[in-house]
Amino acid sequence: MEAGKELSEDTTESKDTERCTEAECSQETDNGLDGGFAAWSVVFGAWCCLFCAFGWVNASGNFQEYYETHQLRDYSSSSISWILSLEPSVLFATGLVVGKVFDNYGPRWLLITGTFLHVFGLMMTSVSSEYYQFVLAQGICSPLGASFVFYAGLSCTATWFQERRALAFGIVASGSSLGGIVFPILLTRLLPTVGFGWSLRISGFVILALLIIANLMVRSRIKPVPRPFTINDYTDPFSEPTFVLLMLSVTCGFFAMFIPINYIVLEAVKNGIDANLSGYLLAILNAGSLPGRILPGYYGDKLGRFNVMIAMCAFSALILLVMWLPGTLVAPRSAAVYVVTSLLYGFASGAFVGMVPALLGQISPDITKIGVRQGVLFTCISVATLTGSPIAGAILSQQHGAFWGLQVFAGVMMVACVLFLILARITLVGCALRVKV
Template sequence: MALQHATSSGSLWDEKALEASAYDSSQNLTQETHDRELGSQNKETEANVFPRGGREDEKALEASNYYSSQNLTQETLDLELGSQNKETEANIFPEGEAEAEADLERNGAAPNSTPVSGGIDPADFPDGGFEAWLVVLGGWLCLFCSFGWVNCIGVFQDYYQTQPLNQYSSSAVSWIPSMEVFVMFLGGPVFGKLFDNYGPRYLLLFGSILHVFGLMMTSLSTQYYQFFLAQGVVSALGASAIFYPAMSCVGQWFFKNRAAAFGIMASGSSLGGVIFPIMVTKLIPRIGFPWTMRAAAFMILGMMAVANFTVKARLAPKPKPLAMKEFVRPLREPAYALICAGAFMFFFGTFLPFNFVILQAQSNGMSTNLSNYLLAIQNGASVFGRILPGFIADRVGRFNVMIATSAFSAIIVLGLWLPSSSNAPIIVFCALYGFSSGAFVSLAPSLIAQISPIREIGVRTGTFFFCVALAGLTGSPIGGALLTQDNGNFLYLQIFCGVTMVAGTIFFVASRSVQCGFKLKVI
């Protein structure tokens, strides 16, 4: 009996010991599982505190420290980080007033491929490819037909002054080509805003029809007011509606190679400036002025038919109401305002060599046959001036190259054109000036795009060229008045041309200094 009791007591003790052992084992397993879960959470926390990326690394670290101090859960931290990521994505293409602030360091701020502070990532731009280069081709055709036509205005200055309008003074005749330049650039703010709202399609169609119609009406003109309205206003307005969509579209497709793309496109204006003067001077004696103008109009019609199908925007337009503050606001930015001031002063003199070099050469004894090729020489050299500085600018800085070419233009006007009185120096001047002044057309839009939000490129480019238009309107008449004041001598005109270019260069230097001082820097 005692033995049975002892055995029973031992069994009871063994069962209790076994239960205690099982309990301890389960506790150990629970602790190990708990430790593993804590370790996993710690690893996740470390991964979230130090994520990959640039600026978001710092944001995540600050968020992690903050929420850890507040003893909040990891889930809350993850939600906060996700919210920050969505905000970052939303800032890539901000809207309205916030867009200008968010893009303070703007699209194209430096010629490299690193993301730009403010949300614009250069990787978002195709920067090449069939579609992008097709837009450049269409833009080339647009500039051939618009700016290229305007580049041959010196031929009409000479023809009108010696043939149908010979009873008018040089200053009076010069208002026709000056009005053509003025109206083409004057449309900038309106056509730039229309491009931002609706894209290039309808603008190009409207411009193509109006440009051709104006030239057809010019072919029927015999009186001063008819030439003035048909060529100086109607045709120029059509050229303006062609010019701005092309300039604005290319900026949306390129970032790192933007100046080079603009240069290739702008070479169309140079080649147009070579072909149109030769075409006009050769055809007028053979088929007469009316059919010469019609031939040019048909040529432009065919080229614009191709351009209408190849020029297109990369970003879908977002219509917004027209507000004057959109045009005025950029002028409050020192860098932008100084660029506009520099272009205004530089453009006072830009077209004077194009308008008056033929008359100046003939007054110094150059034959009519040879002098008719001077514009072709200028525009032929500007083909290289449009392209080469653009490629260089993408590597050494667009502002740097703009300043160098502007200064060189002023130097050769004052140092070469002013003292020249024989054929050789005049021809050399035309070649050098064509190259240096050609860089202005290709580099100026890339400067504007470099310091502007991408969705405001159209309106800002338009405002810039509106400032240029004011100088283009008055530059040639002032030159004609100085020519009359100097009794037919070109000294006053040449000095005025050179001094305004020096002033323009100084403003470009000031715009650069606002951004980076006088440091040797790629900008």
């Protein structure tokens, strides 16, 4: 039992403090780790970052249905989903570069540049009319800027917390949930009244205001440590079995994660659910993910982050395979099925954004390299976020509009996520069950 604890989070996190000595990287503050005004102000600034970055991506399901009936109605579901899947993919894939920039130079220029690109991309989307314009503006420019502020917020939070790291990440990640509530409601209300262009512009101004706050509040506790580029920074994590298994797990999880987000609104509309209610399904899903972001982080610090993450992912798999799939097959016109599925899946999948950085921090021996390690992990995830929704769209087209195939695909990927997480836990503490890890 005690041996298991030594291999758990306390051991890995104590290494953070041992390697990141004050002489090397610590920036003296009055508040230190795990509390104080400085630490929690960074949490609020990072919360604004995720509200604007991941919160906007969580609203992508609104555009799938809108584009199919408006600007891009001549394109297939799979073709349109490439635009929307580019958003999380670009958000994650740039981590290889952004993480290194953060480790070497800190968050300031990432935040400034990211704010400009994210807002500029949305403004250009508002005047787009051709497929390639949506790809460039909404699929590349906007999420590129979002990635800069996303990584800056997460990486800075990791430097201020150790014992309460999962809770801090959960609070930060709740910004993406609230953004995922606000933006779908905003778009649902604005699109029929002010039109597509001004709906995007108003959203852009909201994001600009919040990112100005983030620029003022987000800073790292650790001084940047400029290092020359070495390929080992990117390859060393793959020599760690726990990292590889964690990477495989979250990659499978992200294959599944965005499929309900992108397709549950479309499915509800095609099955005759009231259009007004269907437009709120994403808001309901993200409302469920709000406690799903915070509570797993709180209990993860107390019961073990891997333990809680395994439980939440298993619950996600059950929602997909036991509720969404049979529910819409048996009662495709039941609004209750879509509402309950959205709410429960939002809660179950909410742990992904908040817990993954906490798990990575737990198994990372050197906190001064957290930016690069996050970049490596999220770049691997980007493959899943790029291809997951188009694969689901191709399955939908192959089955001539039947949704059960993409539902099975999402459920199987989530089951694989759970299995790889269990294997990662075994590399840390073996098969011991009652161990906090």
